Amino acid sequence: MSKIALVTAIAATGTDTDMVPLIEACARAGLAAEVRAWDDPSVAWTRYDAALLRSPWDYTERLPEFLAWCERVAAQSRLLNPLPVVRWNTDKHYLADLAARGVAVVPSAFVEPEAEPLPALQAFLAEHAGAAEFVVKPTVSAGSRDTQRYARSQEFAAANHIARLLDAGRSVLLQPYLASVDRDGETALLYFDGDYSHAIRKGALLRPDDSGNGTALVPEQIVAREPGQDEHALAQAVLAAARDALKLEAPLAYARVDLIRDADGTPRLLELELCEPSLFFPYADGSADRFVARLRERLGATN
Known part of the structure; x- marks a missing residue:
């Protein structure tokens, strides 16, 4: 019987809504699954056939430490998704790689720590003169932390936000705010071993706020959704481009493709989640079992 570590963090214990259905699906499939925190030094990772992030x-908040842990575990067990994928996907510079391969990405500009914040922002705003609002976010972030939506009139507040991130040695991502997300939300498509499983709609998370402190968030609103054919097509193109960028021969064990529509209604990639995405099992009957069946095949498990 294959033994799998379902990797969480000490700080995240009890907050992962996918974990219970995943454990139950593993039990039904005859896989021995245990929840283990990556930052628990007492865990012997050699005891597991796979460590599933x-x-x-x-x-x-601890990226160098986390990547060093991933490297150690990848040498002791089977890390899913693999180490090169995690290294690439934990920094949003990957969006530039995908855009260079022809993927329709939300327009993105990167500001590096040595740059001057205000001139960089002004150059971005000049390039996107039609954008009424824009978003400032660090290239290493999750859950909209340190991310803020600004109006063009908030140029100096946004520049101060950029400066704070740059002063902390963090690269910054600038994107036009696509207003359709306020009406339509995001579409997140889930793939297991390269095959489509299900999708959900996430409501808009960011709201206008003058404080510029990156905390103006609303609770997540999530429902099941049936994607359009154009969204399916873009998601497949995203996955193909990612495999090309990473020089992968096999499909990814799991992937989540987050899409929003631009002013013309065309879907664009907002984020590709390959490291630790929520897979939204509670919103699609049988999805946890589909995922575990593919995982079992990947590991060559037998009862």
Whole structure:
């Protein structure tokens, strides 16, 4: 019987809503699954046939430490998704790789720590003169932490936000705010071993706020959704481009493709989640069992 570590973080214990249905699906499939925190030094990772990244959600605050842990575990067990994927996907510079391969990404500009904040922002706003609002976020982030939506009139507040991030040695991502998300939300498509499983709609998370402190969030509103054919097509193109960028021969064990529509109604990639995405099992009957069946095949498990 294969033994799998479902990897969380000490700080995330009890917050992963996917974990219970995943454990139950593993039991039904004859897989021995145990929840283990990546930052628990007492865990012997050699005891597991695979370490499945699920909710190590504090990695954005501890990225070098987390990647060093991933490297150690990848040498002792089977890390899913693999180490090169995690290294690439934990920093949103991957969006530039995908855009260079022709993927329709939400327009993105990167500001590096050595840059001057205000001139960089002004250059971005000049390039996107039609954008009434825009978003400032660190390239290493999760859950909209340190992310803020600004109006063009808030140029100086936004520049101060950028400066705070740059002063902390963090790269910054600038994107136009696509207003359709306020009406339509995001579409998140879930793939297991390269095959589509299900999708959900997430309501808009960011709201306008003058404080610029990155905390103006609303509770997540999530429902099941049937994607359009154009969204399916873009998601497949995203996965193909990611495999090309990473030089992967096999499909990814899991992937979540987050899409929003632009002013013309065309879907665009907002984020590709390959490290620790929520897979939204509670919103799709049988999805946890589908995922575990693919995982079992990947590991060559037998009862």
